[in-house]
Amino acid sequence: MENHPSRPTNLIKWFDPRHRSLGTWAFILNRLSGLGLTLYLFIHLIMLGQLAKGPEAYDGFIALVKNPVFLAGELLVVAAALIHGLNGIRIGITSFGIAGGKQKQLFIGFMTIAVIAIIYFAIRMFAH
Amino acid sequence: MKDGFDVTSRLGEGAGLWFLKILTGFLVIVVLVIHLIVNHLIVPGGLLSYADIVQYYQIPIIPMMEIVFLIFVVTHALIGLRSVLLDLRPSNILLQWINYGLGVLGIGSIAYGVWLVLVIVGRG
């Protein structure tokens, strides 16, 4: 039996939440945040290379990233990390059958915590 | 008894990699929490200048923690990335290239990170 025909639209369907329920949202959020964080990881590693160039390079870099655009980007990273981390805890718990049937409630609970934390960090970062 | 089955390539993500992904994920959370608390809350000034960082890295536990963190994060990120790529159904040959590429990227990143940490420690 051959694979059903490969359609490019299948890829986009990963991220299509229409007609789907909460679990798909978790899947989509986890996948997007994971990919975003991986990209950020490598950018971050490269940027830290600035440290090796000495104090002027690094301190100049720090001055640059106090710019609101960069701060917004950082907030996005924090948000992605919170979502991916909390969702990951949920996946880890359910994967070993510890959560019982409560995966939906876990998702709602964790995402609420994530939203609160994101708002907290946003206020802290932009309040000055 | 292979009726109705694709021949499995055995190059996908079996129990070992999946378990490593979950384990490193959990470890990342643990170390990340420590990393954030220490880096941004305990340290006075928040590590925003070159001098602060060099001084901070003189404490032996710090570079060790950062290296361990790097290993866990890179492992988790690349296994996760590989899972996503597997869902794109690469051919066996392409998958071997992906494995190779991710392996090089992973080891390269860890080596680069360790080098960077040692450079900073050495500046003190």
Add this chain to the structure above:
Amino acid sequence: MTQTWQVTFEIFRKKGDQPSFYDQFELEVDPDEYVLDGVERIWAFKDRSLVFSHACHHSTCGACGMLVNGVEKLTCITTIRSVTKDGGVIRVEPMRNFPVISDLSVDMTTFYQRMERVGQQPVVSVIYEDSKGKFDPDDDLLRLSDCIECGLCISACPIALTTSAYVGPAVLAGAQQSGDLNPCVLEIVDSENGAWRCHSAFECTEVCPSHVDPAWRIMNLRKQLVSRRIKKFFGVK
């Protein structure tokens, strides 16, 4: 007092290699009738070339699974009232992730072969099935097992969407239900196209019309597989 609604059915059509399209049929229906009744009336009185799978019409055979307004449903127990309103539209499409034979009928051959291979038990003790495998008394009443092999879970699964090599929730749930993890079964479930491929979207449990809870069963299966491996590692039988 029965009501009468005017409902438009948009039916997915596909014959052979022709491009697919949607046919519109206006029907007068009783909203408490089922979607399958509407499809059958269209076949009987409007278009005899419409092909669709159905048999028992009472949620036991698992033949009539389809996409109704984009959501997986067992059409013989899905009332028209629950998916639309008077004057509304019902879009009927075949299940995802199976090859389409014709119109609304899909090819379930590979799926059935896999279900047989994992040894899913069609008749089980009541307490064993109700407890999802926790209790296994020998002397209990018997009943038909929950899974009716309708394939809706596979249609809803985002991983099954990307590859037909992934055996899918029903098959993994069947392996967990059979309770017999012999090497033949392990070869497919303890593999990269088996239990480790699931990404916890939980859509399967969401659409299952029969209380199988495949997502929970996959997680329980993982627990069993992990403890097997640990035991093997330490040489415990």
